[in-house]
Amino acid sequence: MKTIAIHSYRGGTGKTNIALSMAECLARREKKVFLVDFDLRAPSLESFFEYKPSYFVNDFLTGRCDAKDVFVKAEGFNDGLFLGFASSEIREIKEAMREDKRKQMKILSRILNGKDLLKDEVDYLIVDTAPGLRYSSTNVILSSDLVLLVSTLDKSDLDGTKRMIEEIHEILDMPHFVIINKVPEGVSGEEVSKEVGDKLSQKMICTILCYCEVMSLRGRQTIFHQQPEHPFSRAIEEIVDKIS
Ligand SMILES: Nc1ncnc2c1ncn2[C@@H]1O[C@H](COP(=O)(O)OP(=O)(O)O)[C@@H](O)[C@H]1O
Numbered sequence: 664m665k666t667i668a669i670h671s672y673r674g675g676t677g678k679t680n681i682a683l684s685m686a687e688c689l690a691r692r693e694k695k696v697f698l699v700d701f702d703l704r705a706p707s708l709e710s711f712f713e714y715k716p717s718y719f720v721n722d723f724l725t726g727r728c729d730a731k732d733v734f735v736k737a738e739g740f741n742d743g744l745f746l747g748f749a750s751s752e753i754r755e756i757k758e759a760m761r762e763d764k765r766k767q768m769k770i771l772s773r774i775l776n777g778k779d780l781l782k783d784e785v786d787y788l789i790v791d792t793a794p795g796l797r798y799s800s801t802n803v804i805l806s807s808d809l810v811l812l813v814s815t816l817d818k819s820d821l822d823g824t825k826r827m828i829e830e831i832h833e834i835l836d837m838p839h840f841v842i843i844n845k846v847p848e849g850v851s852g853e854e855v856s857k858e859v860g861d862k863l864s865q866k867m868i869c870t871i872l873c874y875c876e877v878m879s880l881r882g883r884q885t886i887f888h889q890q891p892e893h894p895f896s897r898a899i900e901e902i903v904d905k906i907s
């Protein structure tokens with residue numbers, strides 16, 4: 664099993680769209696994929712589906728269920744795609760915001776145990792993380808084989824991504840790649856490279872343009888699911904080629 668964390672410095676860079684699209688892409692290639700919403704403060708995978716799962720990731724983290732109980736088969740997708748949702752109940756979100764070290768150490772051990780139980784049954788575990796530098800994301804990063812960092816060209820986003828790489832990814836020696844998303848039309852490849860600087864350029868595996876069609880789906884569906892030939896979808900295929 665390969666575990667891939669999709670992370671970013673800021674929210675809204677496109678992590679959930681990219682994570683779900685990559686998961687579907689791998690499932691179309693006949694892989695068994697578990698996609699899990701680990702953005703416990705702002706769950707968003709649920710907006711793409713209408714499931715009422717029996718258990719949430721939160722239940723697994725607090726020992727109320729096993730890792731396998733969280734995952735439900737994605738209906739209307741290729742056979743191999745399974746989803747784990749985060750709870751959007753305010754009580755659970757408040758609990759997720761408690762970042763004390765003891766609790767997070769327990770969570771790290773739960774994640775590692777959960778991964779161990781899944782490892783023989785799953786080809787890819789894709790984790791959609793919470794943005795920024797926080798324990799919950801560091802736990803996921805520590806438990807992953809590869810981290811994909813999604814940034815836009817916004818200065819604060821790029822600066823934050825560079826800092827994050829220096830502060831965690833290089834220290835933890837994690838394999839990581841950068842995806843620059845929402846590049847405005849008309850910005851050349853050279854301009855992107857200049858803007859992101861040497862540090863990120865070396866790690867950049869893909870740029871994705873900004874498409875109104877993606878936004879017009881309003882977080883209810885991915886363009887990847889709807890239009891496999893769309894340039895966004897082709898960019899996802901390119902990323903999956905590079906990491907699989
Ligand atoms: N390449 C893109 N072009 C245009 N809009 C995009 C693109 N990627 C993501 N978006 C939009 O950006 C917003 C945030 O995306 P989302 O995947 O929820 O990000 P995150 O999970 O990082 O918060 C959504 O409205 C989504 O439709």
Ligand SMILES: [Mg+2]
Pocket residue numbers: 678679702707791
């Ligand atoms: Mg998200």
